[in-house]
Structure formats: C-alpha cells, structure tokens
Amino acid sequence: MSKSKNKVSIFIELYMLFFKLGCFSFGGGYAAVPLIEREVVEEKKWMEKEQIVDIFAVAQALPGAIALNAAGFIGYTVAGLSGSIISIIGNLTPSVGIVLTLSILFSKVSDNPVVQSAFQGIRPAIIGLIAYAAYKIAKTSLVDVTTVIIMILAFVASTFFNIAPIPLIVFGAVAGIVVKQVKCVLAKKDISEGKDGEQ
Numbered sequence: 001m002s003k004s005k006n007k008v009s010i011f012i013e014l015y016m017l018f019f020k021l022g023c024f025s026f027g028g029g030y031a032a033v034p035l036i037e038r039e040v041v042e043e044k045k046w047m048e049k050e051q052i053v054d055i056f057a058v059a060q061a062l063p064g065a066i067a068l069n070a071a072g073f074i075g076y077t078v079a080g081l082s083g084s085i086i087s088i089i090g091n092l093t094p095s096v097g098i099v100l101t102l103s104i105l106f107s108k109v110s111d112n113p114v115v116q117s118a119f120q121g122i123r124p125a126i127i128g129l130i131a132y133a134a135y136k137i138a139k140t141s142l143v144d145v146t147t148v149i150i151m152i153l154a155f156v157a158s159t160f161f162n163i164a165p166i167p168l169i170v171f172g173a174v175a176g177i178v179v180k181q182v183k184c185v186l187a188k189k190d191i192s193e194g195k196d197g198e199q
Contacts, residue, residue, distance in 0.1 A: 010079050011086050017044070018071045018090035032067040033133035036074070046078050053140045061169045067091060146179050 021035055033056060040046050047055075055077075059069035068091055075087025109115050142148050150172055157163040157171075 007079065007082075011083065013044070014075050014078060014083055014087045015090035018075075018087045019093055021067065021071075022091045022094040033070075034129055034136055036067065036070055037133075037136060040074055046074070049140045051077070053137055056137065057169065061166060146175075150175050 017039055021032055021039065024032075024035060037049070037052050041049055041052055052074075055070055055073045056066065059066045059073060062069050068088060071087040071091040072084045076084035079086075138151075142151060154168045154172060157168055158165070
C-alpha cells in the first residue's frame with residue numbers, strides 16, 4: 001500500500017512540476033531549460049547536473065519541443081513509462097489551455113497597448129533566460145580544450161554556414177567518441193613506454 005502511495009505521490013509531483021514549468025515556458029523550450037534544471041537538480045534532487053545536460057542534448061536532437069522531450073525523459077528516469085506520460089501531459093496542459101483561450105481572445109486584444117507592452121517586456125527576458133541556460137550548461141559541458149573546440153566549431157557552423165542542429169549534434173557525438181579513443185590509445189602508449197623505461 002505504501003509503495004503505491006509513494007508512486008501516486010511521485011506522479012502528482014511530476015504532473016504538478018511540469019504543469020508549473022509549462023505555465024512559465026514563454027519563448028520556447030530553451031527558455032525552460034534553466035527552470036527545469038533548477039527544479040529537477042537543485043530542488044527535487046532527482047538527478048545530477050551531468051544527467052540533465054545529457055537529457056537536454058538528446059531532447060534537442062529529437063523532433064519536437066526540447067522542453068516536452070526533456071519532460072518525457074525526466075519522467076521516465078524518475079518513474080518509468082507512466083512517469084514519462086504524466087510529465088508530458090503535465091507540460092502540455094497549460095499550453096493547450098492557453099492556446100485554446102488565446103485563439104478565441106487574441107484577435108480581440110492583440111491591438112491593445114497593454115498586451116503589446118507586455119510582449120515587448122517578455123521578449124528580452126526570454127533572451128536572458130536562454131543566455132543563462134547556455135551558461136549553466138557550459139559550466140558542466142566545457143571540461144577541457146577539446147570540448148571548447150567542439151563548441152566553437154558548432155557555433156561557427158550554425159551561425160555562418162546555417163548547418164542544421166542534428167548534423168552538428170551527430171558531429172559532436174562522433175568527435176567525442178574519437179577524442180576518447182585517441183586519449184585511451186595515448187594513455188596506453190604512455191603506460192607501455194613507462195614500463196619499457198623502467199626495464
């Protein structure tokens with residue numbers, strides 16, 4: 001009985017958390033990244049920073065909104081398939097409700113100066129949230145010279161050559177594997193040379 005109560009409690013927590021995040025994710029999924037990280041890593045302590053960064057990377061590589069994909073992954077990590085479904089529903093509920101309401105009202109209020117002023121204030125705030133998300137992820141992800149080089153190459157490729165995100169993510173994954181293999185080979189070589197020197 002206590003086990004099922006615990007599960008229900010976790011499901012409620014997941015739903016309420018992603019419902020709340022869905023209410024404040026103005027500006028798309030990237031704006032929600034710092035909010036998700038703070039709630040999941042710092043407040044709930046459901047996972048480590050490294051885990052959440054990996055989830056954001058995979059969520060970005062998949063079709064659909066990054067916040068919604070992340071909700072599915074986090075829900076699955078915390079409470080399996082049911083947790084994933086509940087997290088996605090929680091994240092969708094506010095946006096579906098707001099979109100349905102706004103679709104009815106927006107044509108009537110879109111020219112209202114107060115509404116226009118509110119959106120003018122929201123846009124720069126979103127840029128700040130996205131910049132903060134990039135900073136937080138960079139602190140965890142940029143661990144050595146190699147990761148910094150991969151980041152610079154990806155930035156240049158996307159900014160100046162308009163390369164889509166998925167090839168860049170694949171490039172990052174391949175580069176990470178290659179670098180790891182090279183480091184392992186060099187480490188083994190150093191060990192064997194050290195043994196030869198001792199002999």
